[in-house]
Amino acid sequence: MKYFIIYIFSIALLVGCASSSKKYDKGDYDSAMEISAKKIKKDPGKFEEVDVFNDAYRMAYVKDKAEVERLKAEGNPANWSKIYTIYVRMNRRQELAKTLPPVGIVYEEQDFESEIENAKTKATEYAYAKGVEQLGKNDKLAAREAYSRFVEAKSYITNFRDVDEKIAEAKFKGTTNVFFTIEDKSKVVAPKALMEELQAINVDDLDKDWLNYDNTIDSNRIYHYSIILSMTDILVSPEEMKESIAQESKEIEDGFSYVLDANGNVKKDTLGNDIKIPKYKTIHCAIKRVQQRKTARITGSLNYYDNITNKLMKSEPITSDALFENFYAVANGDLNALSPQSQKDLQTQPVPFPPSPDLIIQAGNVLKGMTKDIIVKNAGYLK
The missing domain is CATH 3.30.160 (Double Stranded RNA Binding Domain)
Incomplete structure (x- = not known):
């Protein structure tokens, strides 16, 4: 039984060590980085996890950078919400890398904040403009679409222009x-x-x-x-x-009567007591x-x-x-x-x-x- 427990424990360790690599092999780079980061913080000497983190960071960066360039090249203003989301994701990875101990974490620090602000502003302007366009149709269903657009704009920049008034107007008309x-x-x-x-x-x-x-x-x-x-x-x-x-x-019982012998005398039991029988009546x-x-x-x-x-x-x-x-x-x-x-x-x-x-x-x-x-x-x- 002791050897069986040790065997199970060993399997669990192997699975735990391999989980970040499995996420990496599946292309889930963010999950791989999260798992590796936790293990590196717990034990900075886990250099195999450092390698997984660096590889996942590099692959995720290359993938997202290419996607941003493609979306920008399309010139479609509807893409700014996607671009904003990608930049936020890239910045989150960089912030995660900064929290790790100096054990060979490799990344090129970049100023994502300016890119995030630019993309957020453009995504807000686009969502707001689409909301105004839909609201101008004076149609109930279009007003509901406008409401979603204005709410989206507000999610990027809370106090953007008159977005609160536009949300209320779209809600009313929709x-x-x-x-x-x-x-x-x-x-x-x-x-x-x-x-x-x-x-x-x-x-x-x-x-x-x-x-x-x-x-x-x-x-x-x-x-x-x-x-x-x-x-x-x-x-x-x-x-x-x-x-x-x-x-x-x-x-119900209603009194009693004595048992008489042939001569009319009261009969006695073996103890010499008078023998009685109960009388009944119906109520x-x-x-x-x-x-x-x-x-x-x-x-x-x-x-x-x-x-x-x-x-x-x-x-x-x-x-x-x-x-x-x-x-x-x-x-x-x-x-x-x-x-x-x-x-x-x-x-x-x-x-x-x-x-x-x-x-x-x-x-x-x-x-x-x-x-x-x-x-x-x-x-x-x-x-």
Whole structure:
């Protein structure tokens, strides 16, 4: 077992030593340098790692230098973001080399900072200009592209020109605005509290990416779509009480009688005691169980309209229920005749039926949650 552990440990060491070389052989020069740098810092005498670092640095430099020259030669301003990224990468390698002990690390120190600043400025100007171009199209999708361009420009130079104002403008113009409202088309006048509750549905937390929902009109916005919660019926059932009566009985001991012999004398047992036998009687009790029930139901539909074409895009039926239920029991007779379950049932009490408006409002609360779920589900319809 001891030799096996030593063998495994040796394999692990070999794998660890070889990992930087493997990264180098695969052309992953940056990973090779990172691994070698850690090992050199830990043990400056690892000259094989110094060789890997130097070779990887040289190969990465040659590769990136050639790529920068190629991108510059194309003369395409869109390339400046790539050029900037490459210069940042080259500078990061150089800074890594500077942190290593003087054990033969070979590199030619260069001033990448000026190249980075130049590339960053040009990449920023290009991204900003493309954003302005897209924003000028007065198109919602183009505005979203403009937003990405302005955000890119800001990532390079935080306070570049009026980039913050441009980002806000692109966000505003690229956002799809949806107006949510309700309408009561039922034959029953809905309680005022219900209408207020439904109209107060918080749609702000439904905002997502490029979708904005409002339940009050913002005069500064153009509403591309409307979602109308149309209530077509409000029903409240009568107060219902279902009764059932059950008779329960039980045989219980009720005193005793003596056992007599043929002569009418009380018999004795072997100890001389009177012989008795228990007497039984049957007791009865009637239990009435009552089920109270009342329901409210709101039915309608959630209708999606394209405000540009004034066409109905989609309609989803929606139904919400509120249920009041209560169970209680009363008994008449000898309660000792009742089963354990029946005795437990007697602990319940009757409850007043809720007023119809209260039950309707409960159904409205259910409707609110269902409405938001449907809006989330159908977000993909709104472009």
